[in-house]
Amino acid sequence: MSKVKKIDVYYILSILSVLLLLAVWWAASAVNESLASPGQTVERFFRLIENPIMGKPVSVHILASMRRILVAFFAASVAGVGLGVCFGIFPTFRRMFWPVFSILRPVPPLAWIPIVILWFGVIGDTSKYIIIFIGIIMAIVINTYASISETDPLFLKAAKTLGANRWQTLVHVTLPNSIPAIFAGMKTGLSTGWMSVVAAEMIAAKEGIGFLINMSMKTTPDTALDFVGIVLVALCSSLVSFVLSVIERKLCPWLELDVK
């Protein structure tokens, strides 16, 4: 009984914190007239549905951003885990490419925008995919590599006594042991990924949430439109993170048990 009550309290706290955020937003907009209030933002959203920007309904913008992050996220996850595993299990590979990776890693993904646009153009999604891919992959590589190289030696010893070869050790021991860390890297990567989506779309796109945000700066400042973009990014990224958590729980049934 008491357990149920406890969960209810946390549930209420979560709702309260969101309400508090809205209250702060509302208060700030009341003090500063140039800032759109939550109400004005909702109103702006409905106006956006009635009067599409560039003749594209708002769903097109949302789907464009979602498509970009999902494609880039999928590619970055596959490549990032692969690269992290290679760093983790091939010492020669690590010695050769870790310095290169370490030099490039701290460079903000946005710094690549001019070169990528020069090479791949503004039209089409290739340039956007590349920028977002760079934004996501770094955290996944780091987490995968760190987790694999820190595998408890006891597990490796056990695998050896059970007759595992190198590949079997990777598939049955090292990788599954690293799944939680890899997912943590994916979640970190997603937040830099959304940053990259919005930035890339602000600079080089004719559709997308970042494009909407950019339009709010054209002609007279339209902070309500900016807030529409901010809320849309927040909702979309929450949705993607939620789906990722569901997948993680499905993939790692043993983690659920630890909590109980």
Place this chain on the structure above:
Amino acid sequence: MAGTGCKIKLESVSKSFDDKIGRTAVLDEISLNVYENEFLVILGPGQCGKTVLLNIIADMEQADSGTITFDPQSSGQTGFVFQRYALFNWKNVLKNVELPLKFKGAEKEQRQNTAMKYIEMVGLKGFEKAYPSQLSGGMKQRVGIARAYASGNDIILMDEPFGALDAQTRYQMQDELLKIRSKEKKTIVFVTNNIEEAIYMGDRILLLSNKPSKVVKEYVPDLERPRKNTSSQFMELRDEITANMDLAL
């Protein structure tokens, strides 16, 4: 060596480690035989190098000098039971026990049948779908033993397998292991620092000294099984080993 019943022969095995303070000799010219189907206990004070000795037999560490010879009829592979269980948390009981067979490329059906046989043997029937985090320490070690048996190796090395268990569970597991052993004969090398456990379990006991470890003495408890730790013979032997173990420190 064939026909002598000797499964493993160690001759003058020495090992030392380098660390910050210098060179520490751990094993000093250890020679011993492990005979077929015996329950050999290696008894020694904590940190005396018993684990290193097992690691060398299991080919996970290399001796500095000396030779290790396996009975040519044996694969030279050993099953291993760890003090900290070393179960894979992400696999359920069945998958953990199946794993050595999977590594050998056995068919799914054969894998499951063999694994189930050993899961039943250690008394965990009904728990095959449970994950290690759902099991108590004693149950985890039953899985560890089932997994070592499922590896199909005729020699099983046990490194203080009950060292992490509470006293009550420890006694239960000792009886359980003796029962398992009576069902399926294996050559067992069992490392412990617990004198009563050594006398209760062992067909033969080798007492090691502290680092650098040497074999100090051999005991063959002439006690009827099931042994009683309250019998006078048991206590006499315990006192004798205790005296020698104190000397070995």
